[in-house]
Amino acid sequence: MKQPILILIIGTLIYSCGSNGQNSAVEKAKQIQSAIKPGTIATAAGEFNMKAKIDGKTWEAASMVNPGSAGRIVGYYNNDYIGLPYSKTDLVAGKKIVINEDNAVDLFLNDGCLWTNPKGEIEITKADGNSAEGKFFFTITCSSKNKIIEVKEGLFRILITK
Numbered sequence: 001m002k003q004p005i006l007i008l009i010i011g012t013l014i015y016s017c018g019s020n021g022q023n024s025a026v027e028k029a030k031q032i033q034s035a036i037k038p039g040t041i042a043t044a045a046g047e048f049n050m051k052a053k054i055d056g057k058t059w060e061a062a063s064m065v066n067p068g069s070a071g072r073i074v075g076y077y078n079n080d081y082i083g084l085p086y087s088k089t090d091l092v093a094g095k096k097i098v099i100n101e102d103n104a105v106d107l108f109l110n111d112g113c114l115w116t117n118p119k120g121e122i123e124i125t126k127a128d129g130n131s132a133e134g135k136f137f138f139t140i141t142c143s144s145k146n147k148i149i150e151v152k153e154g155l156f157r158i159l160i161t162k
Contacts (some may be wrong), residue, residue, distance in 0.1 A: 003152055019099075022077070023136075033150040039065070040063035040064055040065050040076060041063060041064055041065075041066060042062065042063050043060070043061050043062060043063055043064060043075070047131070047157070047159045048061075048063075048064040048075075048157060048158055048159065049061070049064075049075075049152075049155070049156060050064060050073070050075030050082060050154070050155070050156040050157075051075075051156075052082060052136070052151050052152065052154035053151070053152050053153045053156070054107075054109070054149060054150075054151050055149050055150060056150075059077060059082075060077065061075025061076055061077055061079070061081075061082070062076060062077050062078075063075075063076050064076065064158070066159075067086045068157050068160070070086070071086055071122040072084065072085065072086050072106070073085075073086045073156055073158055074106070075156065077147060079110050080108060080109050080110060081106065081108050082105065082106065082107055082151070082154070083105060083106030083107075083108075084105055084106075084122060084136060084156065085097065085099075085103050085104070085105070085122070088160065089134040090124065091127045091131055091160060092127055093124055093125065093126055093127050094123075094124065094125075095123070095124045096121055096122070096123050096124075097121065097122040097123075097124075098120075098121060099118050099119060099121060099122060099136075099138045099161055100118065100119060101116075101117065101118070104118050104139065105118045105120070105136075105141050105151075107136055107147075107149070107151065108114060111142075112144070112145075113142035113144060113145060113147070114142070114143065114144060114152070115140045115141065115142055115149070116140070116141055116142075116143055117140065117141040117143075118138050118139070118140045119138060119139050119140075120136065120137045120138025120139060120151070121136065121137060121138070122134055122135070122136040123135050123136070127160075129160065130159065130160055131157065131158065131159050131160060132157070132158055132160060133155070133156065133157045133158075134154070134155070134156055135152075135153075135155050135156075136154035136155075137150075137151060137152040137153070137154055138151050139151070140149075140156075
């Protein structure tokens with residue numbers, strides 16, 4: 001985890017809020033720090049990022065797992081996460097990856113649902129051998145609650161590890 005960048009962010013928040021906003025800036029910084037899962041990389045570093053709209057609500061990962069070690073592109077915010085399939089051979093600009101039961105996504109929203117029947121697509125928008133970026137969308141079903149969730153406007157950025 002890149003602590004110096006997080007400290008810089010905290011310092012910037014405190015400085016930009018002035019003495020009257022200092023308490024709110026410190027609280028915001030604590031929220032950011034608590035949302036970072038152990039063993040992950042803070043998205044504030046700019047090298048890793050994931051965001052999407054889940055049922056119309058903005059969701060943004062506070063941290064991500066290194067996909068080279070996890071075998072997935074996974075973004076976390078507190079206990080919620082989105083996981084996408086990962087293969088170095090798929091990281092080619094313009095490549096589209098179909099999301100289905102055989103090439104599934106993970107979604108965990110701490111709501112008691114077991115999510116199944118994913119349908120959607122991932123498109124690699126940029127890849128240069130060192131990093132990759134893409135966009136994604138999918139729907140997924142909670143069979144126990146007979147509910148379908150739509151995840152759209154998804155974006156990610158990862159570093160490609162050797």
